Amino acid sequence: MQAVRRVISRPAVLRAANLGSQRFLQTSAALNIKVGDKLPAVDLYDGNPGTKVNTSTFTGKTVIFCVPGAFTPTCSKDHAPGFIKHVDALKSKGVSKVVCVSVNDPFVMAAWAENLKSDGKVHFLADTCGEFTKAIDLELDATGLLGNVRCKRCSMVVEGGKVKALSVEPDGTGLTCSSAADVLKMV
Structure with missing residues (x-):
């Protein structure tokens, strides 16, 4: 059974801030x-x-992996390079596209793809305002380290518009279950 996480809606936070010592949080x-x-x-x-x-x-079988930030150590040394290295193995299992998503601007994502010598094997897409991250409810408060809310590290296999397999790192940042090698076992 999956645990239910309680969150405060953004309008409720604003109302609470305006009420002083009274706390009416929705x-x-x-x-x-x-x-x-x-x-x-x-x-x-x-x-x-x-x-x-x-x-x-x-629309085809797509692998999406999300990272907390471009050019960050684990993302740059292990996570993204693993998908670049294993893209042919993923495609041999029917994957049509491999996508990396990060809450960054598109220029940073393009520079990171170039730095990693992705050569178009992996599509590096920017979630500029974190809308995708919010929609999948995998926000990671990294304001102290990276300056804003980012996405938890995860990987998923999507087919026909539906999530077929999903791995979210337990701490949101480590690399224990969402690597390319892990995804190869899921497809």
Whole structure:
């Protein structure tokens, strides 16, 4: 059974702040995206702010992996390079597209892809305002380290617009279950 996480809605936070010592917080239950869920349709950005890619266009078997930040140590040394290295093995299992998503601007994501010598094997897409991250409810408060809310490290297999397999790192940042090798076992 999946645990239900309680979150405070953004309007409730604003109301509470304006009420001084009185606390009237409205809460709503929210669950992280899970296997069987429809992938939310959200615009991501490829290379520049003018090139939108909506997640609803991921119609074939697609692997999506989310990282807390471009150019960060684990993301740059292990997570993204693993998917670049194993893209052919994933495609041999029917995967049509491998996508990396991070809450960054599209210029940073393009520079990171170039730095990693991805050569188009993996599509590096920017979740500029964290809308995809919010829609899948995998926000990671990294304001102290990275300056803003980021996405928890995860990987998923999406087919026909639905999540078929999903691994979310227990601490949101480690690399224990969402690597390319782990995804190869899921597809």
